[in-house]
Amino acid sequence: MIPAGFDYRRAATLDEALSLLADGGDEAKLIAGGHSLLPLMKLRLAAPSMLIDIGRLGDLSFVRDGGDHVVVGALTRHRDVEIDQTLRDHVPLLAHVAGQVGDPQVRHRGTIGGSIAHGDPASDLPAACLALGASFKAVGPSGERTIDASDFFLGFLETALGPDEVLTEIIVPKATGAGWSFQKFNRRAQDWAIVGVAAVRGERTGISLINMGPTPVRASATEDALAGGASAAEAAARAAEGLEPPSDLNATPEYRVHLAQVLVRRALEEASAA
Amino acid sequence: MKVSVTVNGVPQEHEVEPRTLLVYYIREVVGLTGTNIGCDTSSCGACTVLVDGESVKSCTMLAVQADGAEITTIEGLAGSDGQMHPMQEAFREKHALQCGYCTPGMVMAAVSLLKEHPHPTEAEVREGLEGNLCRCTGYHNIVEAVLHAASTGSVSA
Ligand SMILES: Cc1cc2nc3c(=O)[nH]c(=O)nc-3n(C[C@H](O)[C@H](O)[C@H](O)COP(=O)(O)OP(=O)(O)OC[C@H]3O[C@@H](n4cnc5c(N)ncnc54)[C@H](O)[C@@H]3O)c2cc1C
Ligand code: FES
Ligand code: FES
Numbered sequence: 001m002i003p004a005g006f007d008y009r010r011a012a013t014l015d016e017a018l019s020l021l022a023d024g025g026d027e028a029k030l031i032a033g034g035h036s037l038l039p040l041m042k043l044r045l046a047a048p049s050m051l052i053d054i055g056r057l058g059d060l061s062f063v064r065d066g067g068d069h070v071v072v073g074a075l076t077r078h079r080d081v082e083i084d085q086t087l088r089d090h091v092p093l094l095a096h097v098a099g100q101v102g103d104p105q106v107r108h109r110g111t112i113g114g115s116i117a118h119g120d121p122a123s124d125l126p127a128a129c130l131a132l133g134a135s136f137k138a139v140g141p142s143g144e145r146t147i148d149a150s151d152f153f154l155g156f157l158e159t160a161l162g163p164d165e166v167l168t169e170i171i172v173p174k175a176t177g178a179g180w181s182f183q184k185f186n187r188r189a190q191d192w193a194i195v196g197v198a199a200v201r202g203e204r205t206g207i208s209l210i211n212m213g214p215t216p217v218r219a220s221a222t223e224d225a226l227a228g229g230a231s232a233a234e235a236a237a238r239a240a241e242g243l244e245p246p247s248d249l250n251a252t253p254e255y256r257v258h259l260a261q262v263l264v265r266r267a268l269e270e271a272s273a274a
Numbered sequence: 275m276k277v278s279v280t281v282n283g284v285p286q287e288h289e290v291e292p293r294t295l296l297v298y299y300i301r302e303v304v305g306l307t308g309t310n311i312g313c314d315t316s317s318c319g320a321c322t323v324l325v326d327g328e329s330v331k332s333c334t335m336l337a338v339q340a341d342g343a344e345i346t347t348i349e350g351l352a353g354s355d356g357q358m359h360p361m362q363e364a365f366r367e368k369h370a371l372q373c374g375y376c377t378p379g380m381v382m383a384a385v386s387l388l389k390e391h392p393h394p395t396e397a398e399v400r401e402g403l404e405g406n407l408c409r410c411t412g413y414h415n416i417v418e419a420v421l422h423a424a425s426t427g428s429v430s431a
Binding site: 001002003004005006007008010018031034035038039042043051053055077079101104105106108189190 | 275291292293295296302314315316317319322328329330332334335336338339341383386387390400401402404405406
């Protein structure tokens with residue numbers, strides 16, 4: 001399978017990427033690791049006329065300790081997030097989740113920024129970012145802005161990023177010592193989650209769900225119940241409240257609701273045991 | 275668009291269409307057909323090669339993205355005297371192949387795995403090879419081979 005033809009430009013700097021994006025118009029697309037975009041292009045579900053390769057923007061591949069938060073460059077590959085010691089110490093959920101994405105080959109190429117910008121409700125890292133209360137920095141022609149993860153995922157594969165913006169940083173509050181859990185339910189090792197849960201319980205409580213709607217979502221009813229003093233079992237029973245999970249080859253919506261309740265309960269139990 | 279890479283230590287430079295996938299570049303342009311295409315949809319790992327020492331599914335990378343990289347394929351593992359790489363030796367020793375279709379990708383993924391985890395447990399080997407499928411389901415002996423190669427401690431790419 002071979003993608004439709006396109007022009008290819010390699011950006012040497014962020015500024016160059018921004019001006020190529022501005023010139024390229026609607027049909028231009030950024031490519032980071034290519035591990036969401038290339039499979040779509042091979043199936044001809046996407047056919048951009050121009051690819052702007054930001055894969056070499058080494059300045060955007062880093063993990064930095066920012067005091068009460070950790071900043072992760074958008075071009076940081078899943079493997080580098082997985083093994084980073086600062087993240088393991090202060091945001092272990094994020095490092096762990098990066099290590100659960102796909103398989104080692106995927107983790108050697110895919111980037112955290114690509115995973116977030118793609119906005120797939122089946123992805124692991126967006127859910128982790130939601131649970132952790134992360135925010136995203138985007139740079140565009142009119143400067144930079146920071147978008148809260150809760151305001152970022154707007155619809156199926158649709159995010160708050162403008163077509164002329166580049167996601168540059170993922171800013172994650174430290175959750176040192178907090179309880180956490182990641183539950184990924186799938187049938188085969190390398191598969192995407194049929195349903196997944198990311199949970200943090202400490203100073204901040206955040207519970208989010210994978211594949212339970214058109215976007216990565218927070219389990220708000222569960223979060224509210226916990227804030228009101230409900231037990232893990234009571235709170236978990238409300239995991240799917242207000243959500244409309246998809247139906248596909250793997251699961252019916254009813255089965256997904258059941259999975260969400262069971263997995264949220266497990267996640268809350270594991271996060272409280274920490 | 276021009277692509278310059280080294281493949282198994284040999285510099286290569288070719289003009290390619292940007293949409294050329296790395297696996298087709300390796301097989302059809304460079305002419306090394308040891309790297310197989312199984313699924314062509316990023317699932318099976320048959321096309322695994324090393325890019326700058328790390329395992330990558332070459333059906334899911336553009337040749338132009340690899341510009342400047344060092345690529346190692348299954349043909350690049352054995353010594354110039356024909357001496358097999360310790361991982362290849364371990365696969366032979368432990369009978370880790372049946373039809374052999376998945377083998378080049380398995381071996382490359384295993385070499386990358388041992389670079390990151392020189393002394394893996396059996397569970398770590400199984401997880402580390404999750405991106406590679408064997409239709410003959412010879413997983414048991416493949417895992418044995420990787421553990422054997424790790425125990426001899428002589429694997430480096
Ligand atoms: C076999 C396989 C299994 C996988 N399994 C999983 C899994 O289990 N869980 C999971 O979460 N993911 C999985 N993935 C997806 C993987 O995580 C991708 O790496 C990730 O979703 C995309 O990152 P990328 O760098 O490859 O992005 P690309 O494919 O390069 O880009 C994806 C999209 O984001 C845009 N984009 C990329 N970077 C930026 C940026 N900095 N600013 C603005 N826009 C940007 C691109 O224009 C494109 O639209 C899998 C992929 C494969 C091939
Ligand atoms: S051919 Fe590349 S993963 Fe199957
Ligand atoms: S040996 Fe036949 S596919 Fe693995």
